[in-house]
Amino acid sequence: MLQFETLPASFAALLATLRPCFTAPSFRTFTALLAGMIAQPGRCTVTGMLTAAGLGGVWHHYRAYWFFGRARWCVDILGMAVLRLVVTRLLPAGVPLVVAVDDTLFRRSGRKVHAAAWFHDGAAKRPKNSRVGWGNSWVVAGLIVDLPFLDRPVCLPVAAALCTTHSPSKQVLAGQLVTAIVQACPGRQVHVVGDAWYAGADGAGGATVGAARTRGLPEGVSLTSRLRANAALQAIAAPIPGARGRPRRIGARLGTPTQIAGNTTWTTATVRRYGRTDTVDLADITCLWYGVYRSRTIRVILVREPGSTTKTGYDLALVTTDLTSPPEQIVTRYATRWTIEVAFQDAKQITGVGQTHTRTRTAVERTVPFGLFTQSLVVCWYALHGHHPDLANQRRATAPWYRSKTQPAYHDMITKLRRTLITARFRTDKPRNPTPDEILAVHQAWAEAAA
Secondary structure: OOOHHHOOHHHHHHHHOOHHHOOHHHHHHHHHHHHHHHHOOOOOOHHHHHHHOOOOOOOOHHHHHHHHHOOOOOHHHHHHHHHHHHHHHHOOOOOOEEEEEEEEEEEOOOOOOOOOEEEEOOOOOOOHHHOEEEEEEEEEEEEEEOOOOOOOOEEEEEEEEEEOOOOOOHHHHHHHHHHHHHHHOOOOOEEEEEOHHHOOOOOOHHHOOHHHHHOOOOOOOEEEEEOOOOOOEEEEOOOOOOOOOOOOOEEEEEEOHHHHHOOOOOEEEEEEEOOEEEEEEEEEEEEEOHHHHOOOEEEEEEEEOOOOOOOOOOOEEEEEOOOOOOHHHHHHHHHOOHHHHHHHHHHHHHHOOOOOOOOOHHHHHHHHHHHHHHHHHHHHHHHHHHOOOOHHHHHHHHOOOOOOOOOOOHHHHHHHHHHHHHHHHOOOOOOOOOOHHHHHHHHHHHHHHOO
């Protein structure tokens, strides 16, 4: 049975930091279901977690459903506890935090599932004009972390907000998640990255109407996103000495990014992105995007690949409220945004997030963040206690077609933790020779864990 007392000491120590988020009974159920979700190679339904923890014949299944639907605990408080754990254990003191925000759809079926509706599904393999699906849409904020054994960063989800047809806009929800992260980590500089949908998440509230009027990020937080191709940009008006009245802010019209690319000055720079070092041409323009940010100064970074023949004159246009960082650092920072897309893929295909059949409001609001935080804890445990340089060699030995594999993927991380959980489960306090049945059980469990 995978209860707290039988968990590996290294993993139990991580979970112990989350103890203040629960009552004593809820914490025992939390640790069992979390371990069951990690150990479950099949579908991660609520009863699937209970079965994988070895408690299917010990606890009544109502206890697992009660934990998600009725127990006293707050998913937001749990997320901030996971955030502080990651910041304390995996990040050096004083370094800025890079937070990626994005939304994703967890498909559901049935009309009585809370907050289920038709939402945009960017991961759907359909034409762009028909990428919609029925389910629960979530706005997720993840912390970007560089691990010493990987040449690419990883995204660890630490906060999530459920979108409904009557909730604030996704930009507003993203701002609320970032605000909670800033409050949980006082004194830390925070940089936010998001796709083009969140380019105006830090825009002036008066520039919009309706649900987006309350958008915005905390003071001192920068936002970097992709600039829309039809964005109308203006120059900053030069002050006129001796002029009366309010000084003019809006200058000459610069036009769209395509028009700017044909008249700007390009410089060659070296940037680090996607696990490699590239040489690109950059253009840095300080201007206004009045339609979104009103009179607030922003920067537009245009990126052009060597030998590019695009009709727009550039390959990537970024907009940022960071007025001090070098453009190379802005490009590198935005490139880390892709890690949240990888985290979504791993969550759905490997961790099993979104596979529960819950439908009530409280249960729906808890199951997806529970799975996302489980994924963050898996990576955190692996980085602190589970990594070994020979892991990639072992993977190539069992799967020789992975000839270029030199670094662990998330699948390797969760498999390592599954095997560690199994080892601790069959370990006895008094040393003795294992029985044939115990040896067979361990071999079968390891085979299932590697599936």
